[in-house]
Amino acid sequence: MSVLYHAVRTPVRWAFRLLTDLRVEGLHHVPSGGPFLLLPNHQSILDPLLIQSICPRKIHSMTKSTQFTQPAFRVVLAGLGAFPVRRYRVDPQTVRVLLRLLDEGQGVCVYPEGERSWDGALQPFRRGTLRVALRAGVPIIPVGISGTYDLMPRWLKRPRPGAPVSLRFGEPMCLGAIRDRSTRDRRLPEFERQLVREISRLASVPISRETRERLDAGSASPSGEGGS
Amino acid sequence: MALVDLLYLCPDCGAEAMEGKGSEATCAGCGTSFATHGRGQGILVTSADQGSQVVAAHELASGIEAHDSVLKAVRQGTGGVLRRTRVLLSLAVGEGPVRHGDRILGFIEEFGPPDAGELTLTSDGLTFTSEGEELREWRLAELTALQAASSSLQLTQPGRPLASFRFRSDSTRRWESLLREAIRRVWREAGRGEVDEFQPRIRAHGS
Structure with a gap:
């Protein structure tokens, strides 16, 4: 774990414990060694800090490229294990970096919704993220975050301390690496349904209308590869 | 925000x-x-x-x-101006690498200086008129990605630079909803299917 990561992690964890009513469950599901993929819901800009401060292992987070615009932020984010994803196009470099980190036995966090929820409900998952998860063949840990929406939703600039916050790690899903693309595409709809259900349960958040419609249509469908 | x-x-x-x-x-x-x-x-x-x-x-x-009556008009494909607001438009001028030590972690977009003006939504496109009267247009049918940040929306159209609109007096969330519905309608009418993903590419069910 880098010096910067360690230096930030401890005070942030204490800040969460002091300023919120924080509950953590299922931390034992995070493997003590080897690669894994965390897939949490995304409610707030504070979510990555929460996860990184609580997880015993270093977590590399896929982060939207616009966060890296300022040179100072770029240095800090890279030091904290973040790597950029261009969301306006399929980004093969991001997929390469993600798979390389997993090959090296690291823990990686990707938010399958691709962005923070405006209203707290669970948004549709990006197919690219689900495909990479199926391809990677590492333990996939669904994570439910609740309360950070009340602490600092995307429409507020400053946090409002005091909200109860919970972070729940689900049981790892071990699906094996699915290298064949057509097999991956066949497995995608059921994997998406399972993951949406589990993350919604862990986070105790409602599933958005758009997400429900997509699941009903069974539309996690073929085509396209890439990051979210 | x-x-x-x-x-x-x-x-x-x-x-x-x-x-x-x-x-x-x-x-x-x-x-x-x-x-x-x-x-x-x-x-x-x-x-x-x-x-x-x-x-x-x-x-x-x-x-x-x-x-939302504007959203209803967008869904129905009503002609004329559906919504207009003041924005800052920035166009991507390139992409640069993000490095950590000797590794390339990925690439980020680099934007040119922002241009103040007015953004107008019609049933088939977006028009930006700068304060210097320069006009730019995007046809909804030709967009390949739409993504929202906290106070801006970004559009991708092949062969053109990534466009980022920062809203100065209107809700980004509202524009995101309007544009999503407008794109869905345009795709539906063109027989391209029901759009259910907007980034990293606009895609329809089963496409």
Whole structure:
């Protein structure tokens, strides 16, 4: 774990414990060694800090490229294990970096919704993220975050301390690496349904209308590869 | 960014008269006020007759969509100007690598200087008119990605630079909803299917 990561992690964890009513469950599901993929819901800009401060292992987070615009932020984010994803196009470099980190036995966090929820409900998952998860063949840990929406939703600039916050790690899903693309595409709809259900349960958040419609249509469908 | 970015219409009466800053908003039409609840878990809604209740943000957001006449016009493909607002337009001028030590972690877009102007939504496209009268147009049918950040929207169209619009006096969330619905309608009418993903590529069910 880098010096910067360690230096930030401890005070942030204490800040969460002091300023919120924080509950953590299922931390034992995070493997003590080897690669894994965390897939949490995304409610707030504070979510990555929460996860990184609580997880015993270093977590590399896929982060939207616009966060890296300022040179100072770029240095800090890279030091904290973040790597950029261009969301306006399929980004093969991001997929390469993600798979390389997993090959090296690291823990990686990707938010399958691709962005923070405006209203707290669970948004549709990006197919690219689900495909990479199926391809990677590492333990996939669904994570439910609740309360950070009340602490600092995307429409507020400053946090409002005091909200109860919970972070729940689900049981790892071990699906094996699915290298064949057509097999991956066949497995995608059921994997998406399972993951949406589990993350919604862990986070105790409602599933958005758009997400429900997509699941009903069974539309996690073929085509396209890439990051979210 | 503020609560009015989420509650851009009054969820109670549907009036386009929301006022407020930060975590508070009030409808100048019916007097209902909205504020983030002390210990989270919803938004405190106090109506003009002083009755109050805590309502989940997603329930309020659904109520807004039901009231939004512009959204209805977009869904119906009504002609003419559907919405107009002041924005700052930035166009990508390139991409640069993000390095950590000797590794390339990825690439980020680099934008040119912002240009102030007005963004107009019609049934088949977007028009930006700069304060210097320069005109730029995007046809909805040709867009390949749409993504929202906190106060800006980005559009991708092949052969053109990535365009980023920062909203100066309107809700980003509202424009995101309007554009999504407009793109869905254009794709549906062109027989391209029901769009259900907007980034990293606009895609329809089963495409």
